[in-house]
Amino acid sequence: MQIFPCPFCGPRNETEFHFAGELGKVRPATAEKIAAPDWATYLYAQRNEKGLVHEVWMHLTCSELFVMERDSVTMQVLDTRSLREDAQ
Amino acid sequence: MTRYSAFNLLREGLRGHTGWGKAWRSPAPKSSYDAVIVGAGGHGLATAYYLAKNHGLTNVAVLEKGWLGGGNTGRNTTVIRSNYFYPESAALYDLSVRLYENLSRELNYNVMFSQRGMVVTAHSEPDMEMAARQVNAMRLNGVDAEFLDRDQVRKLAPLLNYRADMRFPIHGGVLQPRAGTGRHDAVAWGYARAADALGVDIIQNCEVQDFIFEAGRCVGVHTSKGDIRAAVVGATVAGHSSVIAKMAGCGDLPITSYALQAFVSEPLKPVLDTVVLCPPFGTYVSQSDKGGLVIGGGLDRIPSYGQRGNLPVQETVLAGLVEMMPALASVKLLRHWAGIVDVTPDSSPIIGPSGVEGLYLNCGWGTGGFKAIPAGGYLFAHILATGTHHEISRPFDRNRFVTGHLIDEGAASGIAH
Incomplete structure (x- = not known):
C-alpha cells in the first residue's frame, strides 16, 4: 500500500484517493463557436507525461479536490496542495 | 536460416544440435532505409514482416531500445x-x-496458438439479454459465437463457482470457440526470424533519441547508434506513444498510459481448458501448457509509466479469482508483473498518419495489443508502404476524435477497460 498525503486530512491509504484528471485543462468558452479540433483537444488530448506530472485528485473520504505533483515512473509524491490555492 | 522441420530436428539431434545457427542476425544499422520502424515488439516486428512479404519492401530496419519483445509483448496474458x-x-x-490461425505454418515457427475457446459469463437475467445481444452482433459480423446456458458453461468450465448463494450466480455466458491463447514470446521471435530471413535488419539496444526533419517532413531518426535516414518512419511503441509523439512534435495524443497487471500461479495439473472471464469480478484466467494459471484483471486507475504491480489491484483481481473458482484459494502465485498500456477514450487503437508528414503511428491498443499483433502489423505495413489506409484500418484513424466517429468498445463489448 502506498500512502498519499491529503492536504486536509494528512497521510492516508492510496485506496481512499481517486485520480480526477490532468491539471490545467480549461473548457473552451462556449459563448463563441468552438472548432471541432479544439473540442477534441479539450475532451481527449492528454499530456500523459513520463516523469513529473501535475494532476487533480480527490480524497474520497473528505470529498476535497486537490493538486498532486508526483513522478509517474517512481510513483513518488512530491507535493500536494489545495486546488483552491491554485485557483486564487 | 535453418528451416524448422521434423527432418531437421532429427538431423540436428544426431549432430548434437550444433548446426541450427542464429534465428536472426544482429547487423549494424545502415545509414538509410526505405522504412524504419521504432519498437521491436510484436506490432513492430509484424509490420516489418508484412512490409517485406506483402509489399516487397525489404530495405527495412526495426529499432529497439531494449531487447526484442521485452515490453508488453512479453508481459500480456496471451489471450x-x-x-x-x-x-x-x-x-x-x-x-x-x-492470421493467427495460420501463423505457425506461415512463419515456420510454433506460436502455440491453442483455440481452446473463451467464455464470458453472465450473472443475471439482464446479463443474459446482453449476452444474447453480443452473440447476435458477433454472428452478424461474421465472428463465431455461441450462447450458453448455465449447464453448458458448467460442462465447459466445471471449476467455476456454481453455488446458488454466490454473490453473482452464473446464469450462462458467451463462448467464442475460435478464441484461445498463444505463446507470446514465440510470436515476437517468429516474426523476427521470418522478417530477418526476408532481409529486414532488427537492431536491438538502439534507442531513438529524436527525429530528423527536413522541410517539415520526418526523414529519419537520431539514435544511440547514430543517425538513420528513412523514407518513412512508423512508431509501434505501446506504452510510450505519448513520449514519442511529443518528441516528434505531433501534439498530445488521446492516450493515457496505465499499468496493467498480470499474475501466474505455480504449475497445476490440468484444471481449466478454456479461457474464462467473469465480468462482475473483472478477473479472467486460463491455464498455460506448463500448468500455470495465467490471471489478469482490470487496469490500475492511476496513470503510470512504472512497470510494477501494486497491492490494491492485486487484492481485487485475486479476490475475484477466488470468488470465481473457490478451489483455487490455496494456490500459490509464482510471479506478478505489470506492463504499461496505451489507453484511448474509446478503447480502440489508433493506426495511421501521426499529423507529421513521414511519420505514422500504431498505438492505443490498450489492454488488448497482443491479440491484435498480426492485424496491426498487416495493416500498418499497408499504410507505411502505400501512404493510405487499408479499408479495415481507416475507421481507426486518429481523426475520429475530431469527427466524433468513436468506436466505443469500452462501452459496447463490456470490456472493463
Whole structure:
C-alpha cells in the first residue's frame, strides 16, 4: 500500500484517493463557436507525461479536490496542495 | 536460416544440435532505409514482416531500445479473441485471429496458438439479454459465437463457482470457440526470424533519441547508434506513444498510459481448458501448457509509466479469482508483473498518419495489443508502404476524435477497460 498525503486530512491509504484528471485543462468558452479540433483537444488530448506530472485528485473520504505533483515512473509524491490555492 | 522441420530436428539431434545457427542476425544499422520502424515488439516486428512479404519492401530496419519483445509483448496474458461488438472492431480483430490461425505454418515457427475457446459469463437475467445481444452482433459480423446456458458453461468450465448463494450466480455466458491463447514470446521471435530471413535488419539496444526533419517532413531518426535516414518512419511503441509523439512534435495524443497487471500461479495439473472471464469480478484466467494459471484483471486507475504491480489491484483481481473458482484459494502465485498500456477514450487503437508528414503511428491498443499483433502489423505495413489506409484500418484513424466517429468498445463489448 502506498500512502498519499491529503492536504486536509494528512497521510492516508492510496485506496481512499481517486485520480480526477490532468491539471490545467480549461473548457473552451462556449459563448463563441468552438472548432471541432479544439473540442477534441479539450475532451481527449492528454499530456500523459513520463516523469513529473501535475494532476487533480480527490480524497474520497473528505470529498476535497486537490493538486498532486508526483513522478509517474517512481510513483513518488512530491507535493500536494489545495486546488483552491491554485485557483486564487 | 535453418528451416524448422521434423527432418531437421532429427538431423540436428544426431549432430548434437550444433548446426541450427542464429534465428536472426544482429547487423549494424545502415545509414538509410526505405522504412524504419521504432519498437521491436510484436506490432513492430509484424509490420516489418508484412512490409517485406506483402509489399516487397525489404530495405527495412526495426529499432529497439531494449531487447526484442521485452515490453508488453512479453508481459500480456496471451489471450487471442475477436469477441467485439462493432463491425469495425470485428473486421480488425477477426483479421488478427484468422492470421493467427495460420501463423505457425506461415512463419515456420510454433506460436502455440491453442483455440481452446473463451467464455464470458453472465450473472443475471439482464446479463443474459446482453449476452444474447453480443452473440447476435458477433454472428452478424461474421465472428463465431455461441450462447450458453448455465449447464453448458458448467460442462465447459466445471471449476467455476456454481453455488446458488454466490454473490453473482452464473446464469450462462458467451463462448467464442475460435478464441484461445498463444505463446507470446514465440510470436515476437517468429516474426523476427521470418522478417530477418526476408532481409529486414532488427537492431536491438538502439534507442531513438529524436527525429530528423527536413522541410517539415520526418526523414529519419537520431539514435544511440547514430543517425538513420528513412523514407518513412512508423512508431509501434505501446506504452510510450505519448513520449514519442511529443518528441516528434505531433501534439498530445488521446492516450493515457496505465499499468496493467498480470499474475501466474505455480504449475497445476490440468484444471481449466478454456479461457474464462467473469465480468462482475473483472478477473479472467486460463491455464498455460506448463500448468500455470495465467490471471489478469482490470487496469490500475492511476496513470503510470512504472512497470510494477501494486497491492490494491492485486487484492481485487485475486479476490475475484477466488470468488470465481473457490478451489483455487490455496494456490500459490509464482510471479506478478505489470506492463504499461496505451489507453484511448474509446478503447480502440489508433493506426495511421501521426499529423507529421513521414511519420505514422500504431498505438492505443490498450489492454488488448497482443491479440491484435498480426492485424496491426498487416495493416500498418499497408499504410507505411502505400501512404493510405487499408479499408479495415481507416475507421481507426486518429481523426475520429475530431469527427466524433468513436468506436466505443469500452462501452459496447463490456470490456472493463
